[in-house]
Amino acid sequence: MDKDIEAIILAGGRGRRLGNKFPKVLHKLCGKPLLEWILDDLEKIGIVKPTIVIGAGNLLVKKTFQDRAEFALQPIPLGTGHAVLCAMKNLGENPPNVLVMMGDSPLFRIGTIRKLIIKHQREDPAISFTTTKLDNPFGCGRILRGSSGEILDIIEEKEADSEQKLIDEVNAGLYCFEKQWLKANIKKLSKRSSGEHYLTDTIKLARRQSKKVITLEIDDSSEMKGVNSPEDLREAEEILRRRIN
Numbered sequence: 001m002d003k004d005i006e007a008i009i010l011a012g013g014r015g016r017r018l019g020n021k022f023p024k025v026l027h028k029l030c031g032k033p034l035l036e037w038i039l040d041d042l043e044k045i046g047i048v049k050p051t052i053v054i055g056a057g058n059l060l061v062k063k064t065f066q067d068r069a070e071f072a073l074q075p076i077p078l079g080t081g082h083a084v085l086c087a088m089k090n091l092g093e094n095p096p097n098v099l100v101m102m103g104d105s106p107l108f109r110i111g112t113i114r115k116l117i118i119k120h121q122r123e124d125p126a127i128s129f130t131t132t133k134l135d136n137p138f139g140c141g142r143i144l145r146g147s148s149g150e151i152l153d154i155i156e157e158k159e160a161d162s163e164q165k166l167i168d169e170v171n172a173g174l175y176c177f178e179k180q181w182l183k184a185n186i187k188k189l190s191k192r193s194s195g196e197h198y199l200t201d202t203i204k205l206a207r208r209q210s211k212k213v214i215t216l217e218i219d220d221s222s223e224m225k226g227v228n229s230p231e232d233l234r235e236a237e238e239i240l241r242r243r244i245n
Contacts, residue, residue, distance in 0.1 A: 004095045005117055005176070007042055007050035008087045011035055011103030012074050014057055018230060023058045025103040027233060030240050034227055035061065037106035039068050045114050047099065051090040053083045079196030081189040088183055097121065098182060100175040100199065105226045107239060108174055112223055116216045120176035125212035127181075127202060130172035132221040140170035141200055143215070151213045154200040169217075171200060172224035181211065 013024040025035035035052070042050055052069045054061050055077055062071050072087040084100060091098060097120060101108070112130070120128035131143050141154040142164050154171045155164055185205055189197040206213050218224070222239045226232065 004121060005047060005097040005099055006091065006095055007047050007099040007101065008084060008091075009035070009038060009050050009052045009069075009101050009103045010080055010083045011052050011061055012055035012058060012077055012083055013104055013228075014055065018228075018233065021057075023054075023061050024227065025058075025061060026064060027227065029106060029227070029233065029236055030244070033064070034106045035065065035103050038101060038103065038108075039065065041108070041110050041113060042099075043068075044110055045117070051087045052103070053087050077196075079192070079194075080199035081186065081197030081201060084182070084199055085186045085197070088186060091179060091183070096179055098177050098179045100177065102173050102226065104228065105173055105224065107225045107236060108223050109220075112216075112218055113174065116174060116176055119214065119216055123212070123214055124178070125214045126178050126206045126209075127211070127213045128176040129203075129213075129215055130174040130218050130224070131169050131215045132172045132218040132224055133168045134170055134221055135168070137165075137168050137170045142167040143169040143171060145169075151203060151215060152207060153204045156198075156200070170224075172218055172221075173226070174224075175199070177202070181206070185209075 011025045018027055026033045050069050051072050053072045053074050056075050070090050072090050074083045074086045116128055116130060139157050141156050142160055144152040144155055146152050188205060189201045191197055203213055225236055227236050
C-alpha cells in the first residue's frame, strides 16, 4: 500500500480554545500527542514520512516529530485548501495518490483509513472521502447528492439553507486524491469571504469537470471527532478508552 500512496497531515492549528499557546496537535490524548496517534496508524499501514503542514507558531511540532515526517510551512492560516497547496512542493510525481488527514482528528480507525485507500485505488476517482450520518449534524458540512445519489458538493453549515440543514449525511474529514489532479487544481479554489480557501471546494470543482468523486460511509461517527476544546479532548479520551477496554 505504501508504494501507491503518500499522506499530508494538516497540523497548523494553534489550539487557542484549549486554553494555552501549546500547539493543538501536541496535546496529550491517553498519554500520547494527538499527532502521534495518527503517525502510528499511518506507519502501521505502510505510509512513512508523511508531510505535516504546520503554522508559523508551531515549530515545536517539527522539533517533536522531525525524524518521522517531512514538513511544509503555512505562514498565514488561509484555510485547509491553502494548507494542502503549501504541501505540494513536498510531493513527487509518484506515488499516484495522496491521503489528506486533519491533525486534530486522531480517532479514525486503521481499518477505516485502509478501506478508503483501497476503495480509492480500486475505483480510481479524482477524489474519495469519508461521510457519516449524525442525529444532530449542526456545525458539519452537509453532503449534497443528485437524484441518482451522485455527489454534487459539500456545503458548510453557515452557507446551508433550511432544507439543506436537514441533511444528516456529513463530511467526516478524511480524503484521498489522485495526485496529479490535485496538483493541477488546488490553486483553482476560490477565496471565501473569510479570506480562506476550503479543501471541501475540491468536490464541486471536480464535479464541474465531470470527474469521478466517491464516498465511504463510516458507521461509527465518533471516528470523525475533532479536538478543538478541553471538552472535545475529554470526550476523545472517553471514546479511546472505551475502544482500548
